Amino acid sequence: xxxxxxxxLSEKVLNTVYFILPFLSLSLLFLGWVAISNxxxxxxxxxxxxxERFIMLFQRPVRxxxxxxxxxxxxxxxxxxxxxxxxxxVSFGLAIGWNRTARAVFGTIFDxxxxxxxxxxxxxxxxxxxxxxxxxxxxxxxxCFVPLVINTDIGIRMIDSLYLDVGxxxxxxxxxxxxxxxxxxxxxxxxxxFRTATGGGWLCVLAAEMLGAREGLGFLIxxxxxxxxxxxxxxxxxxxxVTGAMLAYLTFYLERWVCPWKPNR
Numbered sequence: 001x002x003x004x005x006x007x008x009l010s011e012k013v014l015n016t017v018y019f020i021l022p023f024l025s026l027s028l029l030f031l032g033w034v035a036i037s038n039x040x041x042x043x044x045x046x047x048x049x050x051x052e053r054f055i056m057l058f059q060r061p062v063r064x065x066x067x068x069x070x071x072x073x074x075x076x077x078x079x080x081x082x083x084x085x086x087x088x089x090v091s092f093g094l095a096i097g098w099n100r101t102a103r104a105v106f107g108t109i110f111d112x113x114x115x116x117x118x119x120x121x122x123x124x125x126x127x128x129x130x131x132x133x134x135x136x137x138x139x140x141x142x143x144c145f146v147p148l149v150i151n152t153d154i155g156i157r158m159i160d161s162l163y164l165d166v167g168x169x170x171x172x173x174x175x176x177x178x179x180x181x182x183x184x185x186x187x188x189x190x191x192x193x194f195r196t197a198t199g200g201g202w203l204c205v206l207a208a209e210m211l212g213a214r215e216g217l218g219f220l221i222x223x224x225x226x227x228x229x230x231x232x233x234x235x236x237x238x239x240x241x242v243t244g245a246m247l248a249y250l251t252f253y254l255e256r257w258v259c260p261w262k263p264n265r
Contacts, residue, residue: 045231053231073215078201081140089145093152118143118204131212143204144197151193155186191255198251202244
């Protein structure tokens with residue numbers, strides 16, 4: 001009985017420690033920022049200066065948009081690209097993972113193009129489509145498409161054959177094998193690809209916005225660099241980090257909702 005109580009107490013202490021550690025690490029990061037900014041204010045703006053620039057972004061918007069407007073401009077591009085990539089990428093991954101003919105015809109082509117980084121397409125896409133809105137969404141689409149196809153393909157091909165054999169024993173047809181056994185079994189892997197695609201798309205949109213954009217967080221970074229406004233750059237970078245973390249948590253909880261049977265650590 002004492003051992004059980006001791007184990008429960010130890011578990012409670014560990015949970016408390018793990019709850020405190022993230023806040024402790026953020027506090028140490030902030031203290032490091034304060035120390036560096038006081039030592040080299042020419043390279044690192046102080047937290048107070050960054051906060052003043054944050055307020056100024058609402059009082060004097062850049063290109064008619066405050067900071068949240070630029071965040072939403074970047075998010076919209078990611079959402080458009082991610083929606084299209086999810087539909088097309090998951091469908092393509094299911095096709096090459098489930099159908100041997102589709103894999104033989106299209107799998108090799110995909111294996112040839114997938115090592116090419118999304119940012120390597122920027123010069124060609126700029127030449128083909130200019131610097132409007134569509135090229136930026138297309139670059140993000142490429143960044144989201146590849147991990148979705150890879151994970152969907154892997155998820156389908158790694159299904160335990162025992163599950164399919166049981167379905168065949170109960171006389172399940174091909175549609176039932178696919179829709180009721182294969183697809184649910186592959187969902188956790190597909191969602192892992194979705195989470196990777198979300199993070200990759202967020203990185204790609206920032207790079208795309210640094211090339212001729214008039215709104216978005218990437219545009220704010222370029223504007224800050226051109227005007228030697230370090231506080232503006234820091235505000236954009238902080239928003240990038242916070243928004244990226246929020247997207248990661250959102251996709252995590254979405255995965256828990258769609259795949260409740262998957263253990264979460």
